[in-house]
Amino acid sequence: MSTNDATTPPAEAAGLPAIQVYNTLSREKEPMVTVQPGRVGMYLCGPTVYKPSHIGHMVGPVIFDTVKRHLSYSGWQVTWVVNITDVDDKLIAESSRRGISMTALAEEMTADYLENLAALGVTSIDEMPKATDHIDTIISFIEGLISKGFAYASDGDVYFDVQKDADYGKLTNRSVDAMQGEGGSTADRKRSAADFALWKKAKDGEPSWDSPWGPGRPGWHIECSAMSEAILGNHFDIHGGGLDLVFPHHENEIAQSESLHGCPMASYWMHNGLMQASGASGKVGGRPRDADDGEAASVEAQTAAKISKSTGAEPFKQLLARHEPEAIRMLLLSTHYRSPIHFGEEPLAESGRALEAFRRLFARSERISGTSFYNLPCRTRREGDTQIAAAGDEAAALRTRFLAAMDDDFNTAVAIASLFDYVRVVNKYIDQHQLEATKPEAELARLAALMRTLRELTGVLGLFLEAPQADGGADEALVAGLMELVIEIRANARKAKDFATADLVRDRLGSLSIVLEDRADGTGWSRKA
Numbered sequence: 001m002s003t004n005d006a007t008t009p010p011a012e013a014a015g016l017p018a019i020q021v022y023n024t025l026s027r028e029k030e031p032m033v034t035v036q037p038g039r040v041g042m043y044l045c046g047p048t049v050y051k052p053s054h055i056g057h058m059v060g061p062v063i064f065d066t067v068k069r070h071l072s073y074s075g076w077q078v079t080w081v082v083n084i085t086d087v088d089d090k091l092i093a094e095s096s097r098r099g100i101s102m103t104a105l106a107e108e109m110t111a112d113y114l115e116n117l118a119a120l121g122v123t124s125i126d127e128m129p130k131a132t133d134h135i136d137t138i139i140s141f142i143e144g145l146i147s148k149g150f151a152y153a154s155d156g157d158v159y160f161d162v163q164k165d166a167d168y169g170k171l172t173n174r175s176v177d178a179m180q181g182e183g184g185s186t187a188d189r190k191r192s193a194a195d196f197a198l199w200k201k202a203k204d205g206e207p208s209w210d211s212p213w214g215p216g217r218p219g220w221h222i223e224c225s226a227m228s229e230a231i232l233g234n235h236f237d238i239h240g241g242g243l244d245l246v247f248p249h250h251e252n253e254i255a256q257s258e259s260l261h262g263c264p265m266a267s268y269w270m271h272n273g274l275m276q277a278s279g280a281s282g283k284v285g286g287r288p289r290d291a292d293d294g295e296a297a298s299v300e301a302q303t304a305a306k307i308s309k310s311t312g313a314e315p316f317k318q319l320l321a322r323h324e325p326e327a328i329r330m331l332l333l334s335t336h337y338r339s340p341i342h343f344g345e346e347p348l349a350e351s352g353r354a355l356e357a358f359r360r361l362f363a364r365s366e367r368i369s370g371t372s373f374y375n376l377p378c379r380t381r382r383e384g385d386t387q388i389a390a391a392g393d394e395a396a397a398l399r400t401r402f403l404a405a406m407d408d409d410f411n412t413a414v415a416i417a418s419l420f421d422y423v424r425v426v427n428k429y430i431d432q433h434q435l436e437a438t439k440p441e442a443e444l445a446r447l448a449a450l451m452r453t454l455r456e457l458t459g460v461l462g463l464f465l466e467a468p469q470a471d472g473g474a475d476e477a478l479v480a481g482l483m484e485l486v487i488e489i490r491a492n493a494r495k496a497k498d499f500a501t502a503d504l505v506r507d508r509l510g511s512l513s514i515v516l517e518d519r520a521d522g523t524g525w526s527r528k529a
């Protein structure tokens, strides 16, 4: 169904806007109707914390943080869960290589991940459950599957029996026969090569937990089924992840959860496109496959994992040392989330330059009004589209275009393009009314309304939430130095009885909203509020 076909709004809670979401399950855009009216439960597969995060780990969080911001702004109450995989083959291998415990490694890498999320303004996650905190939930989940006949224990392992699950393969639209791999190193313990591990028997020296099947640890897929059930319930609204997780991970989550619960796991399966190195055909990031699971891998996933290794995604902290986090967030949102993101130094530099167009307007408006963009009060809840009609039809139309784009499967690319046009409209308004020279009250009030709306809309994208720290500090130091110089020149002019120059300096600073105060111990200055 396309947006245009959606003539009837969904049966949501009264007053909520109609939002279209592309569902990987149906391969169509569908009107959003939530399990509980007015509420959204959203789950995103999080990282396996065995090495520092790279840009590929940040794509999903930035996208779904934006999805949550838009839904919350539009009136839904959203609970967003991102899991942390802190037990896994890769964690075991890396912690033994470094000679530290798996827990210590997981804590170190989780801290790194959280710092990177915070830098990018991903601040809306409600819960981050760790797999090792949910071992009991996972074990009861597996017991439930065994008692219903969907899983079987085999020599200390437990496997999901894909032949028992009639609609296995529905997310990827393929048959079980097409998914038969060679079965991996555990082939002899499985009934069928496509069966996947729910519980893995511990090898000597590996971290393990007691279970009805002996000491072992959970498989990767089962943790998401168990933790989403524990926090969001059997049937929640949105399940997200990168396109590289569709198979086998999400296919297997669906198999586990829907076989146990007998209801849909999630209403909407949203998948974001992966990063592509700009100017090359490589992919940066994504999740390497766990070869030991013996799952049939898609050719694309294998190729992608190889490219990922060869491009060697650098730790995100190194990227942050060269680029502003806001430029990175802007770049990730400049493409619609379902498309691949072209990533590299040049697109990042371009994104940095694009930020400047906004910041120049912020500075301009602050010079005129004396109020920083970052201190403007603005709506955080969506209201009628006519709020800024008084400030010019063009601006109101751009706000409508922005919201329509976000309602249409979270099209941040069109939303950002509308904001660039919006910035041009406001600059034109300032020029036309010569607001930098004259300050008629009515026009100033309109400018304030235009800027408040810009803050409202950039806030939906999680952009320009706070004044940039490092740059702001550098600018402040420069302003302080320049002011010292200007005050000295004025003092010299007065000493030389050149009062015309001294007055000119005072007046011109006044028009920049800077006030001089002559005191016994010298001249001070301040900004007019």
Ligand SMILES: [Zn+2]
Residues within 6 Å of the ligand: 044, 045, 046, 224, 249, 253
């Ligand atoms: Zn998952």
